[in-house]
Amino acid sequence: xxxxxxxxxxxxxxxxxxxxxxxxxxxxxxxxxxxxxxxxxxxxxxxxxxxxxxxxxxxxxxxxxxxxxxxxxxxxxxxxxxxxxxxxxxxxxxxxxxxxxxxxxxxxxxxxxxxxxxxxxxxxxxxxxxxxxxxxxxxxxxxxxxxxxxxxxxxxxxxxxxxxxxxxxxxxxxxxxxxxxxxxxxxxxxxxxxxxxxxxxxxxxxxxxxxxxxxxxxxxxxxxxxxxxxxxxxxxxxxxxxxxxxxxxxxxxxxxxxxxxxxxxxxxxxxxxxxxxxxxxxxxxxxxxxxxxxxxxxxxxxxxxxxxxxxxxxxxxxxxxxxxxxxxxxxxxxx
Amino acid sequence: xxxxxxxxxxxxxxxxxxxxxxxxxxxxxxxxxxxxxxxxxxxxxxxxxxxxxxxxxxxxxxxxxxxxxxxxxxxxxxxxxxxxxxxxxxxxxxxxxxxxxxxxxxxxxxxxxxxxxxxxxxxxxxxxxxxxxxxxxxxxxxxxxxxxxxxxxxxxxxxxxxxxxxxxxxxxxxxxxxxxxxxxxxxxxxxxxxxxxxxxxxxxxxxxxxxxxxxxxxxxxxxxxxxxxxxxxxxxxxxxxxxxxxxxxxxxxxxxxxxxxxxxxxxxxxxxxxxxxxxxxxxxxxxxxxxxxxxxxxxxxxxxxxxxxxxxxxxxxxxxxxxxxxxxxxxxxxx
DNA sequence: TACCAGTGTGTAAGCGCTTACATTGCTTTT
DNA sequence: AAAAGCAATGTAAGCGCTTACACACTGGTA
Numbered sequence: 001x002x003x004x005x006x007x008x009x010x011x012x013x014x015x016x017x018x019x020x021x022x023x024x025x026x027x028x029x030x031x032x033x034x035x036x037x038x039x040x041x042x043x044x045x046x047x048x049x050x051x052x053x054x055x056x057x058x059x060x061x062x063x064x065x066x067x068x069x070x071x072x073x074x075x076x077x078x079x080x081x082x083x084x085x086x087x088x089x090x091x092x093x094x095x096x097x098x099x100x101x102x103x104x105x106x107x108x109x110x111x112x113x114x115x116x117x118x119x120x121x122x123x124x125x126x127x128x129x130x131x132x133x134x135x136x137x138x139x140x141x142x143x144x145x146x147x148x149x150x151x152x153x154x155x156x157x158x159x160x161x162x163x164x165x166x167x168x169x170x171x172x173x174x175x176x177x178x179x180x181x182x183x184x185x186x187x188x189x190x191x192x193x194x195x196x197x198x199x200x201x202x203x204x205x206x207x208x209x210x211x212x213x214x215x216x217x218x219x220x221x222x223x224x225x226x227x228x229x230x231x232x233x234x235x236x237x238x239x240x241x242x243x244x245x246x247x248x249x250x251x252x253x254x255x256x257x258x259x260x261x262x263x264x265x266x267x268x269x270x271x272x273x274x275x276x277x278x279x280x281x282x283x284x285x286x287x288x289x290x291x292x293x294x295x296x297x298x299x300x301x302x303x304x305x306x307x308x309x310x311x312x313x314x315x316x317x318x319x320x321x322x323x324x325x326x327x328x329x330x331x332x333x334x335x
Numbered sequence: 336x337x338x339x340x341x342x343x344x345x346x347x348x349x350x351x352x353x354x355x356x357x358x359x360x361x362x363x364x365x366x367x368x369x370x371x372x373x374x375x376x377x378x379x380x381x382x383x384x385x386x387x388x389x390x391x392x393x394x395x396x397x398x399x400x401x402x403x404x405x406x407x408x409x410x411x412x413x414x415x416x417x418x419x420x421x422x423x424x425x426x427x428x429x430x431x432x433x434x435x436x437x438x439x440x441x442x443x444x445x446x447x448x449x450x451x452x453x454x455x456x457x458x459x460x461x462x463x464x465x466x467x468x469x470x471x472x473x474x475x476x477x478x479x480x481x482x483x484x485x486x487x488x489x490x491x492x493x494x495x496x497x498x499x500x501x502x503x504x505x506x507x508x509x510x511x512x513x514x515x516x517x518x519x520x521x522x523x524x525x526x527x528x529x530x531x532x533x534x535x536x537x538x539x540x541x542x543x544x545x546x547x548x549x550x551x552x553x554x555x556x557x558x559x560x561x562x563x564x565x566x567x568x569x570x571x572x573x574x575x576x577x578x579x580x581x582x583x584x585x586x587x588x589x590x591x592x593x594x595x596x597x598x599x600x601x602x603x604x605x606x607x608x609x610x611x612x613x614x615x616x617x618x619x620x621x622x623x624x625x626x627x628x629x630x631x632x633x634x635x636x637x638x639x640x641x642x643x644x645x646x647x648x649x650x651x652x653x654x655x656x657x658x659x660x661x662x663x664x665x666x667x668x669x670x
Numbered sequence: 671t672a673c674c675a676g677t678g679t680g681t682a683a684g685c686g687c688t689t690a691c692a693t694t695g696c697t698t699t700t
Numbered sequence: 701a702a703a704a705g706c707a708a709t710g711t712a713a714g715c716g717c718t719t720a721c722a723c724a725c726t727g728g729t730a
Binding site: 351352353354355358365366367370389391392393394395 | 677678679680681682684685686687
């Protein structure tokens with residue numbers, strides 16, 4: 001097994017010191033052209049690539065940003081993350097991604113792993129986590145930016161889940177809906193979902209609705225889960241005229257099952273989503289949903305994190321506007 | 336600014352040597368319980384986290400696997416990658432992801448970056464790339480596993496794009512289709528797309544079809560792109576009775592536009608997809624498509640890469656079976 | 671009692687880089 | 701012609717870990 005070439009190998013072969021080779025690679029303007037050409041051609045011949053660990057150890061920075069997201073399968077995060085990584089790449093940063101499967105313990109583990117790997121900064125989803133995690137990040141001096149949420153007490157970049165869902169619900173209530181069901185992602189491990197549900201409750205309360213018997217079905221992400229949840233909602237005593245879903249995927253599943261059950265949407269029943277992913281426009285009829293600017297958020301997150309890592313940051317959280325996108329799944333109740 | 340604690344800080348505070356602290360962390364059974372407890376409690380107090388770069392440098396392995404995928408936004412890769420990373424995580428490996436936006440130069444850059452970061456192995460999508468890239472990987476002694484493709488000359492794990500598409504096309508031809516159009520991802524930068532199109536051509540040839548005037552529209556990933564491509568296909572002289580799409584997303588876009596144009600699918604026109612993502616089942620009517628076992632592939636890829644990195648690998652490429660999933664978008668031509 | 675194996679720790683030599691500082695050999699300047 | 705400045709390069713001290721090896725102690729065993 002051949003050893004992979006090191007800086008020293010290059011230096012020896014080019015007849016210079018390791019310092020000069022290092023300079024050729026990192027600040028070429030400090031080396032006279034002749035030397036530089038010679039060194040670089042040796043680099044090419046040997047197929048030399050710098051050892052990142054050694055470089056990071058010596059230079060004390062990694063040009064790496066870590067992100068822990070709940071899942072990669074979710075189109076929401078994928079799109080934002082893609083934008084995030086593109087922007088990072090432009091600035092010469094790499095992205096380390098880990099996913100937690102919505103499990104706080106796994107998330108903490110991943111955060112520690114990313115910090116250990118020398119991430120210059122971290123992107124985290126949502127705001128709710130064990131205070132020790134935040135303490136740990138402070139001790140380690142690793143800045144963390146929260147996304148998909150908006151908080152004033154920590155650096156964050158996202159939107160107001162509560163207010164957005166409240167606005168959508170109010171709109172629906174104005175149409176006269178009284179019997180309402182909710183399908184949401186599991187609340188225990190998902191603060192965005194909780195914020196959205198609290199937005200629904202706030203709207204109900206403001207409209208003077210009885211608040212107790214709000215049927216809520218919690219289920220994992222997935223179209224078929226949305227469909228199953230819809231069934232459960234319909235077998236409850238009260239058959240709703242409006243089903244508010246915590247995200248578009250669940251809504252798409254609910255919509256499909258409604259149609260399979262012979263219900264006409266929105267004539268017999270209204271259904272709303274949240275997120276505004278492409279899927280919302282693809283189903284028939286198109287979903288009425290809350291549109292979230294994912295790309296913008298991802299790009300802004302990258303810029304913010306880079307700024308933080310360079311010590312140039314104002315410390316302001318950013319709240320992006322969301323907007324209700326009207327499809328054809330929301331209408332006044334028929335009875 | 337407080338310095339983050341090092342092994343030595345812990346050692347000093349616990350009154351032991353750095354070697355002992357290191358042992359407590361990496362092979363606890365070698366340290367007597369009393370010492371270990373003392374050390375670990377100091378670790379906790381100080382919020383110590385090992386410096387990964389230093390560890391990697393000293394131990395000469397990173398427990399990190401890199402992956403370069405064309406895009407994160409694509410549900411196909413997302414699902415496989417999620418499975419990949421889950422399996423890696425179980426084995427104590429981390430995943431470094433980079434995306435290339437389907438650009439070979441960017442891909443090469445990303446590969447170099449991942450290698451420099453000490454990836455113990457790489458997951459790459461597809462097989463076609465500059466020979467120098469493979470040479471570089473060999474020089475660096477970094478094993479690479481190709482996925483979403485099946486090749487016998489290099490370690491790979493995937494499926495036969497050509498054969499799968501050929502099978503689907505043959506099936507369609509048996510129904511009597513004569514006028515056929517194709518919508519595909521850009522061929523230049525995507526060997527899977529090329530393989531699929533060559534599968535179509537092979538089927539046409541085998542069935543004795545004239546091969547030259549096969550209208551092919553190349554377009555980027557995206558539902559609206561699929562729709563636009565469908566329009567272009569229909570404005571061509573020959574209006575097809577069958578539109579074969581290179582992936583489900585393009586197919587979904589084509590389907591939607593067909594319906595918007597007042598065409599009944601599959602009565603007036605048949606449309607097929609490829610990939611078998613959830614989307615295929617969500618549209619109405621459901622897509623007839625080729626189903627690819629993404630999770631299985633992702634998991635197998637993880638296991639293979641771990642095996643390779645531990646020197647325990649048989650060297651066999653793996654070809655997973657695909658299967659035609661019949662929805663309701665394929666039927667005999669009406670005229 | 672002297673010897674040994676076994677166990678728990680310490681010592682110290684790297685791992686492959688970066689970078690502050692020292693050195694060399696020119697040009698300029700005075 | 702000597703002093704000074706400057707540009708290009710070399711020297712070597714780490715960065716924070718892992719781990720081979722050395723060492724000290726224990727409790728058998730001969």
